[in-house]
Amino acid sequence: MNWLLPYPLLSAALLVLWLLLNQSVSAGHIILGGVLAVLASWAMATLRPEKPRFRRPGAILRLAGMVLIDILRSNLAVGRIIVRSREPGVNAGFLTIPLALRNRHGLAVLSVIITSTPGTIWVDYDAAKGTLLLHVLDLVDETAWTRLIKDRYERRLMEVFE
Known part of the structure; x- marks a missing residue:
């Protein structure tokens, strides 16, 4: 599952943002927003950003x-x-x-x-x-x-x- 959504919180946030910007929760917007969110998650995975570590x-x-x-x-x-x-x-x-x-x-x-x-x-x-x-x-x-x-x-x- 990690290969499909390497950054699940990013994908979820992008999908919600897409739906808010379009002011619609139609099936077409959900599918298009979901595809864009997954693609953005894959793009982030190719950049391989270092994950932050919080001490406190x-x-x-x-x-x-x-x-x-x-x-x-x-x-x-x-x-x-x-x-x-x-x-x-x-x-x-x-x-x-x-x-x-x-x-x-x-x-x-x-x-x-x-x-x-x-x-x-x-x-x-x-x-x-x-x-x-x-x-x-x-x-x-x-x-x-x-x-x-x-x-x-x-x-x-x-x-x-x-």
Whole structure:
């Protein structure tokens, strides 16, 4: 059965997404969505992605809650910057942060966290040096941003993935 559906959760999620996007549960959509889901599962199997190993699953929930709160705070902060109508881009800048995190799944999650938080963008990661280039909309204190990324996110991601 593993050869037919190497990633059954992916296949199920894609089928549900297909049905939701088409707003129909007709037999034709179920068959077409099922075929596409199986083909996508086979395509993923040919890529042979490394399966993530979670050391502390409870830390994932704490991290997710923290990220949601940070996204809300960041939305409010970016809104204040826009509403204050000061000269745009006054404090915007780039910042290089050294990372100890090397797990590719942890780095991927960190990139999603940083990019989904308004006011910050993951620009580049240098694997040889282990440094992250980050763009921040309101860069006032570089050490505060470095501490935020390393203490708040990187440390918790290392608990989960390394």
